[in-house]
Amino acid sequence: MKRLACIAVAAAAITGLGVSQCNPGLTLVQELTSMPGYLEIHTPGSGQPEEFILPADGTIEQILGSGPDLNQVSYVRTRVAASDPKIVLVLVPGFLGGGSTFDPIARDLVRAYGGSLEVWAVNRRSNQLEDRRGAAHALAGAMAAFGDDDAVADALAEGIRFYFPDSDIDEDGNPDGAFTLPDEVPADGDSSFQKLTQDELRFSAYWGVDTYVRDWRELVLAARDAVGDDGLVIFGGHSLGTTWTGIFAAYDFDPGPGVEAGYELVDGLILFEGGGTRGPAADLPSESQYLAAVQDLADGTNLFLKDDDPVAEGCQNLVACDNEVFLSSLFDFIDPVNLGGAGEMNGLAGFFLPDAPSLVQRTPLFGGFPVNVLLAAPMTNLALPGFFLDDDFSINPAFSASFGFSANGSNQFNPFAVFLPGEFYTAVDEGVLRSWTNIDDPLLDPSQPGALVCPPIPPPPFPAAADMATGCAIIDNGPRPAPTDPPARWGIEREVTDAVVLIRTLFQNGNASEWYFIDGRPGLDLLFGRDSSALGRPDLLNVTQNANVDVPVLGIGGSNGLAPTEASFAGYLDSIASTDTEIEILEGYSHLDVLSATDNEAVPAVIDWLNRLRIQKLLE
Amino acid sequence: MSSSARSGLVALLAIASLVGAAGPSQAISYAGSLDPLQSQVTGSLSGPLSGEIRLSLGEAPPLASTTRFDVVALDLATDGLTIGLDPALENPGLGILRPDESFLIPSLFVRVEGSSSPISLTLIDVEGSFGPSPACSESPLCLETSFAIDTLSTAGILQVDVVAPVPEPGSFLLATLGLAGFAAARRTRRIR
Numbered sequence: 001m002k003r004l005a006c007i008a009v010a011a012a013a014i015t016g017l018g019v020s021q022c023n024p025g026l027t028l029v030q031e032l033t034s035m036p037g038y039l040e041i042h043t044p045g046s047g048q049p050e051e052f053i054l055p056a057d058g059t060i061e062q063i064l065g066s067g068p069d070l071n072q073v074s075y076v077r078t079r080v081a082a083s084d085p086k087i088v089l090v091l092v093p094g095f096l097g098g099g100s101t102f103d104p105i106a107r108d109l110v111r112a113y114g115g116s117l118e119v120w121a122v123n124r125r126s127n128q129l130e131d132r133r134g135a136a137h138a139l140a141g142a143m144a145a146f147g148d149d150d151a152v153a154d155a156l157a158e159g160i161r162f163y164f165p166d167s168d169i170d171e172d173g174n175p176d177g178a179f180t181l182p183d184e185v186p187a188d189g190d191s192s193f194q195k196l197t198q199d200e201l202r203f204s205a206y207w208g209v210d211t212y213v214r215d216w217r218e219l220v221l222a223a224r225d226a227v228g229d230d231g232l233v234i235f236g237g238h239s240l241g242t243t244w245t246g247i248f249a250a251y252d253f254d255p256g257p258g259v260e261a262g263y264e265l266v267d268g269l270i271l272f273e274g275g276g277t278r279g280p281a282a283d284l285p286s287e288s289q290y291l292a293a294v295q296d297l298a299d300g301t302n303l304f305l306k307d308d309d310p311v312a313e314g315c316q317n318l319v320a321c322d323n324e325v326f327l328s329s330l331f332d333f334i335d336p337v338n339l340g341g342a343g344e345m346n347g348l349a350g351f352f353l354p355d356a357p358s359l360v361q362r363t364p365l366f367g368g369f370p371v372n373v374l375l376a377a378p379m380t381n382l383a384l385p386g387f388f389l390d391d392d393f394s395i396n397p398a399f400s401a402s403f404g405f406s407a408n409g410s411n412q413f414n415p416f417a418v419f420l421p422g423e424f425y426t427a428v429d430e431g432v433l434r435s436w437t438n439i440d441d442p443l444l445d446p447s448q449p450g451a452l453v454c455p456p457i458p459p460p461p462f463p464a465a466a467d468m469a470t471g472c473a474i475i476d477n478g479p480r481p482a483p484t485d486p487p488a489r490w491g492i493e494r495e496v497t498d499a500v501v502l503i504r505t506l507f508q509n510g511n512a513s514e515w516y517f518i519d520g521r522p523g524l525d526l527l528f529g530r531d532s533s534a535l536g537r538p539d540l541l542n543v544t545q546n547a548n549v550d551v552p553v554l555g556i557g558g559s560n561g562l563a564p565t566e567a568s569f570a571g572y573l574d575s576i577a578s579t580d581t582e583i584e585i586l587e588g589y590s591h592l593d594v595l596s597a598t599d600n601e602a603v604p605a606v607i608d609w610l611n612r613l614r615i616q617k618l619l620e
Numbered sequence: 621m622s623s624s625a626r627s628g629l630v631a632l633l634a635i636a637s638l639v640g641a642a643g644p645s646q647a648i649s650y651a652g653s654l655d656p657l658q659s660q661v662t663g664s665l666s667g668p669l670s671g672e673i674r675l676s677l678g679e680a681p682p683l684a685s686t687t688r689f690d691v692v693a694l695d696l697a698t699d700g701l702t703i704g705l706d707p708a709l710e711n712p713g714l715g716i717l718r719p720d721e722s723f724l725i726p727s728l729f730v731r732v733e734g735s736s737s738p739i740s741l742t743l744i745d746v747e748g749s750f751g752p753s754p755a756c757s758e759s760p761l762c763l764e765t766s767f768a769i770d771t772l773s774t775a776g777i778l779q780v781d782v783v784a785p786v787p788e789p790g791s792f793l794l795a796t797l798g799l800a801g802f803a804a805a806r807r808t809r810r811i812r
Binding site: 023086112113114115116604607608611612614615618619 | 708710724726
């Protein structure tokens with residue numbers, strides 16, 4: 001028997017190939033798409049008696065048009081056109097993350113599988129509320145003007161003025177004023193950035209665990225339709241997304257006596273740089289307290305969500321001391337909504353004008369107190385995300401990738417440790433425009449004259465000589481802990497992520513962030529962790545199947561990240577029934593590197609695991 | 621150890637290996653060389669194809685049920701072109717073998733090398749057969765498959781046809797042991 005099997009694709013002539021590539025001729029398609037999600041009855045557009053009615057011509061309608069239906073589940077779909085997928089990965093981003101977080105590894109996996117695999121990277125519901133008109137306008141303008149740097153800068157400036165009217169882009173000492181764009185409701189005329197308030201999003205008091213996992217159930221069922229019974233549907237997440245992954249697997253979608261468990265809908269779970277779902281908190285709200293908290297979130301009252309003992313230091317309420325439905329402050333000094341717009345514009349500026357002085361640094365957010373203290377030195381458009389997100393400079397390891405250095409000035413080890421603890425460098429303002437050395441820069445090629453020398457150094461606290469460093473250094477975090485030791489960083493850090501690849505995720509096909517991070521109701525629900533039985537309200541929250549989860553699990557951590565050892569995953573893996581578990585720890589990778597690295601070592605690990613699962617499925 | 625004692629040990633090891641290979645939970649290894657008269661590349665690059673292929677099966681055919689079919693080594697060559705497994709992966713050639721002797725490798729990850737740097741290619745749904753076949757009349761088993769590689773270049777689509785006679789695993793093992801014993805004997809004689 002002899003049959004024609006397949007056509008694999010290569011871009012170059014076999015006899016005249018260039019660099020080593022994987023399926024280089026494939027044309028990937030990536031699109032931000034959406035489908036009807038779970039019908040949550042309070043949500044605008046539900047058509048149910050409980051629906052929150054949006055004010056006519058209110059802010060949300062200005063962003064989305066008249067009468068929007070917000071019961072949508074959107075996702076960034078990466079695939080090969082006209083392909084027949086046999087594997088779909090449904091992936092949930094982490095804290096403040098959007099679907100584009102997964103862009104680099106999604107491209108790698110789809111390409112590696114030659115089109116028989118798709119990645120569906122989830123946007124949570126609030127992503128649809130982001131007013132991205134300014135970024136879209138700037139992108140279109142920059143694309144049209146590509147090659148004319150002045151015109152590109154003008155287009156980017158308009159986008160920045162859309163989000164930050166008080167910016168002084170032209171540096172004449174005066175605010176430039178708002179740049180406006182047409183609303184989605186044509187009769188409304190033009191407007192600048194429409195920023196939503198807590199009260200405008202009160203309906204999101206009903207966007208908790210139950211709503212989210214039912215959204216993702218719709219995606220999983222659609223994925224199953226796409227791959228067929230003998231294909232694979234894998235559910236996974238990154239960072240906080242691994243918490244969501246465990247919750248989805250453990251959820252019983254049947255609030256009645258039957259069971260429709262999440263894990264039964266999928267063929268495996270992937271945990272990227274997060275240890276999965278935790279157990280319930282020590283102190284859980286009762287049913288009446290839970291309902292009172294939901295009511296406060298929904299109507300903006302503080303009957304329950306208030307400080308129970310204002311005299312004592314800190315919040316004394318077991319749930320929360322405010323009724324915020326979305327996160328209003330990051331690190332207690334950055335507005336995440338404004339950061340979302342700034343991040344998207346910074347991605348565009350870094351992509352189109354990488355070596356020009358930073359435009360975003362001229363916004364009130366980045367040019368004003370307190371961010372201007374952290375980012376005091378003038379820097380280029382590409383350097384700014386470096387000083388914000390690179391593992392050597394990020395003030396939070398949850399926002400870090402290893403993508404190069406800034407070597408044309410002094411870097412000081414955390415001079416603000418008194419009020420901002422952490423292990424990070426800052427750029428000293430020496431009047432020099434700080435630039436960024438990407439990982440593919442010839443400066444990092446040891447064979448080149450004048451190459452940077454990046455010696456391994458011990459981890460902090462540094463010796464005095466290393467407190468003030470010019471150039472680059474690689475931290476050696478020491479030997480690998482034993483699998484049973486508490487999680488700790490180890491190994492020699494590596495610079496593995498291409499800065500341009502990373503900043504591209506900030507603006508394309510959606511973005512890599514969640515401007516309105518809905519944490520009110522999810523924060524309440526996640527107190528119950530992987531077992532909500534104590535609440536006794538399966539119609540509201542039904543995480544009851546964790547102990548029965550018996551599908552294969554792959555965990556991938558970075559030795560310089562938040563899941564640096566096998567022990568990082570042990571708590572969750574020990575709580576489920578599955579014994580088919582694998583852990584891969586990638587030495588030197590930081591938190592985002594597992595998704596964004598060039599020649600990502602997570603990719604072959606995932607492929608090998610998927611291959612094995614696919615064959616197991618075919619043998620069943 | 622005397623020469624006869626050493627021979628006895630080799631025989632015992634061979635028997636033990638064969639018994640182990642026949643167990644239900646043991647993978648069974650096969651190896652064969654391509655028949656260059658029937659294996660070929662056609663297209664802008666044309667010529668006979670030679671090389672080796674090694675397999676690991678969950679069970680020995682004839683099969684009562686579908687079993688694991690794993691291409692564990694692949695070394696194909698024609699003038700100006702080599703095709704091997706992707707060394708970055710642990711199981712780049714994993715598939716299934718059905719009772720009707722047809723096999724399916726859903727994703728075969730190969731490394732193709734021409735006159736320049738290698739590229740990795742993924743061949744989707746590679747199908748073929750593994751069992752007795754008139755194409756390999758002098759061998760009890762025969763592996764046959766065909767696949768195409770589209771270069772998206774002036775090289776166009778290359779058609780790859782593979783026919784490989786495969787001895788029974790016991791025959792292969794004994795032949796290997798025999799060759800090894802022969803080589804060892806020669807080496808021993810030289811040392812003396």
